[in-house]
Amino acid sequence: DTAVSQTPKYLVTQMGNDKSIKCEQNLGHDTMYWYKQDSKKFLKIMFSYNNKELIINETVPNRFSPKSPDKAHLNLHINSLELGDSAVYFCASSRGNMNTEAFFGQGTRLTVV
Amino acid sequence: AQTVTQSQPEMSVQEAETVTLSCTYDTSESDYYLFWYKQPPSRQMILVIRQEAYKQQNATENRFSVNFQKAAKSFSLKISDSQLGDAAMYFCAYRAPTISGGGADGLTFGKGTHLIIQP
Numbered sequence: 001d002t003a004v005s006q007t008p009k010y011l012v013t014q015m016g017n018d019k020s021i022k023c024e025q026n027l028g029h030d031t032m033y034w035y036k037q038d039s040k041k042f043l044k045i046m047f048s049y050n051n052k053e054l055i056i057n058e059t060v061p062n063r064f065s066p067k068s069p070d071k072a073h074l075n076l077h078i079n080s081l082e083l084g085d086s087a088v089y090f091c092a093s094s095r096g097n098m099n100t101e102a103f104f105g106q107g108t109r110l111t112v113v
Numbered sequence: 114a115q116t117v118t119q120s121q122p123e124m125s126v127q128e129a130e131t132v133t134l135s136c137t138y139d140t141s142e143s144d145y146y147l148f149w150y151k152q153p154p155s156r157q158m159i160l161v162i163r164q165e166a167y168k169q170q171n172a173t174e175n176r177f178s179v180n181f182q183k184a185a186k187s188f189s190l191k192i193s194d195s196q197l198g199d200a201a202m203y204f205c206a207y208r209a210p211t212i213s214g215g216g217a218d219g220l221t222f223g224k225g226t227h228l229i230i231q232p
Binding site for chain 1: 148152155156157158160163202204218219220221222224225
């Protein structure tokens with residue numbers, strides 16, 4: 001059983017489209033995250049959800065919106081996709097305690113053409 | 114804001130040799146956690162080792178160990194007896210405490226070091 005799973009693994013879409021990436025974790029964690037990895041491999045946090053409440057919202061365009069229907073799921077919706085949105089998006093989860101590591105999904109490579 | 118710096122974009126080591134990857138960070142906190150993650154070509158992020166700031170003893174996981182120097186804000190990773198499977202991007206990451214004591218503020222990553230293992 002995959003601990004943190006994302007779908008799809010690859011996504012190619014045209015500029016202006018709206019797309020979603022789904023994430024599910026079966027670890028019973030209460031905090032989930034979205035990270036973006038750019039073409040230079042730099043990873044930066046986008047959002048985190050703790051008990052269905054948004055904790056962080058970094059300087060991310062409001063075209064990006066996380067949606068958490070329950071504690072095990074955190075989906076990422078992206079509206080009006082732009083070329084610069086092309087990246088690898090990682091979902092992750094962790095327990096609320098600071099001393100636990102984050103478990104990552106396998107990533108979704110988004111290509112906007 | 115916390116920052117994490119990995120000054121070596123790429124490192125190369127002969128198989129079976131030892132290599133050290135550098136990481137420094139900047140924080141005003143006294144309690145925090147540090148991690149090393151490995152990202153092989155498969156793209157999966159894999160935890161290698163973690164260190165609690167309040168512990169003076171350096172963490173060790175088999176062939177992987179850290180040299181944690183809190184005063185210097187340095188957290189280097191040593192890989193002994195390097196193997197071909199160690200070839201990957203290695204990311205140093207910092208996790209800050211939150212007011213509630215939880216960890217909902219995520220990880221701050223360095224820019225990574227690409228480790229090449231030469232047979």
